[in-house]
Amino acid sequence: MSSERMADLALALVVAVLLEIGALPLPGALPLDHLVIVAGALALAAWRTAPVVALAVATACMLVYSVRLDPGPSAAFPVLVAVFAAARSGHRLPVAVAAAVFLGARLAGDLAGAAGGPPQPLVERTVLLLGWFLAAGVAGTVSRHRRAYLRQVEERAAEAERTREEAALRRAGEERLRIARELHDSLTHSISIIKVQAGVAVHLARKRGEEVPEALLAIQEASGEAMRELRATLEVLRDSAGDPPGSGLDRLDELVRRARSAGLPATVTVDGRPGALPAEVDQAAYRIVQEALTNVARHAGPASASVRIGYTGDRLVVQVDDDGRAGSAAVPVPGVGLQGMRERVTALGGRLLAGPRPEGGFTVRAELPLQEAP
Numbered sequence: 001m002s003s004e005r006m007a008d009l010a011l012a013l014v015v016a017v018l019l020e021i022g023a024l025p026l027p028g029a030l031p032l033d034h035l036v037i038v039a040g041a042l043a044l045a046a047w048r049t050a051p052v053v054a055l056a057v058a059t060a061c062m063l064v065y066s067v068r069l070d071p072g073p074s075a076a077f078p079v080l081v082a083v084f085a086a087a088r089s090g091h092r093l094p095v096a097v098a099a100a101v102f103l104g105a106r107l108a109g110d111l112a113g114a115a116g117g118p119p120q121p122l123v124e125r126t127v128l129l130l131g132w133f134l135a136a137g138v139a140g141t142v143s144r145h146r147r148a149y150l151r152q153v154e155e156r157a158a159e160a161e162r163t164r165e166e167a168a169l170r171r172a173g174e175e176r177l178r179i180a181r182e183l184h185d186s187l188t189h190s191i192s193i194i195k196v197q198a199g200v201a202v203h204l205a206r207k208r209g210e211e212v213p214e215a216l217l218a219i220q221e222a223s224g225e226a227m228r229e230l231r232a233t234l235e236v237l238r239d240s241a242g243d244p245p246g247s248g249l250d251r252l253d254e255l256v257r258r259a260r261s262a263g264l265p266a267t268v269t270v271d272g273r274p275g276a277l278p279a280e281v282d283q284a285a286y287r288i289v290q291e292a293l294t295n296v297a298r299h300a301g302p303a304s305a306s307v308r309i310g311y312t313g314d315r316l317v318v319q320v321d322d323d324g325r326a327g328s329a330a331v332p333v334p335g336v337g338l339q340g341m342r343e344r345v346t347a348l349g350g351r352l353l354a355g356p357r358p359e360g361g362f363t364v365r366a367e368l369p370l371q372e373a374p
Helices: 004-021 031-046 051-069 073-088 092-113 118-209 216-238 249-261 277-300 336-348
Strands: 265-272 307-311 315-323 350-354 363-370
Touching: 004 031, 004 051, 004 073, 031 051, 031 073, 051 073, 051 092, 073 092, 073 118, 092 118, 118 216, 216 249, 249 265, 249 277, 249 307, 277 307, 277 315, 277 336, 277 363, 336 350, 336 363
Parallel strands: 265 307
Antiparallel strands: 307 315, 315 363, 350 363
């Protein structure tokens, strides 16, 4: 039961107890009268959920109680609460009808009981009840308008928040386009020159009948791959809503072959049965292997690398080991590459371990869950 329902029930019980205390000393009170009092008070438990029903039950019960025993103004308390609730909900006609019926019946009963007596007490009681009913109706109307105002304020605040989010997204899109233009105008030009010059050198070497150096072929292939990767990155930057496919483990053999052509002996081992991978996991695994092999070529010295891909059902395990010059006593200094790996793995809800091996060399192990990250 919610706190509001408990508060409404407590209000109804308190009113019932107070009315019963006032009805006990009245002469001629029957068990049916006490039942009517309790029913009229307990109707207030529904003043939020069913205000019109609560108003009708409270008015009928309190009217019977008032006419039979004449308890005074206290009989109007449940009706006043129900009038406030109905006015708060916007039910003007039921409020007017209930007030007219209750006040009219009370006035008729008072006139019949005060025949030949002084009119001043009768007028005072009637004016007092009329003022209470007007106050309850006005208070309910004011509460209704206040609730409507608060709703409007909340809606305006939510709309302003949406507007701010849209403006932030628009600015982010503009920044992505600016970065894409800068990359296209500067980096693409430089890589294109490298690719063209390498191609010319290969062509001239073959034309002269000379053996083309492996390093030159590796430069030509790497520049072509860099152009492809750069174009994919530019597509991501220019299309924030789409998700263009990037490199995945289907290109792992090509990646390892390029590493070998650059002078890095590398092997690939696949454990488990390969299956369809989520696009984010597939691309992250490829990038981790790519960055790890790049780090081996740059920092490990004369070394070889082994790549292990493990499919374990609920996760994908990617591990790259090398036998380079890193030792267990060396403290690894995380660079941009390792930081980027960790960010990718963390975004997918996985775990990354990177550090020297006890037998020498360095290891990078990433465990990527195959379900959506929380």
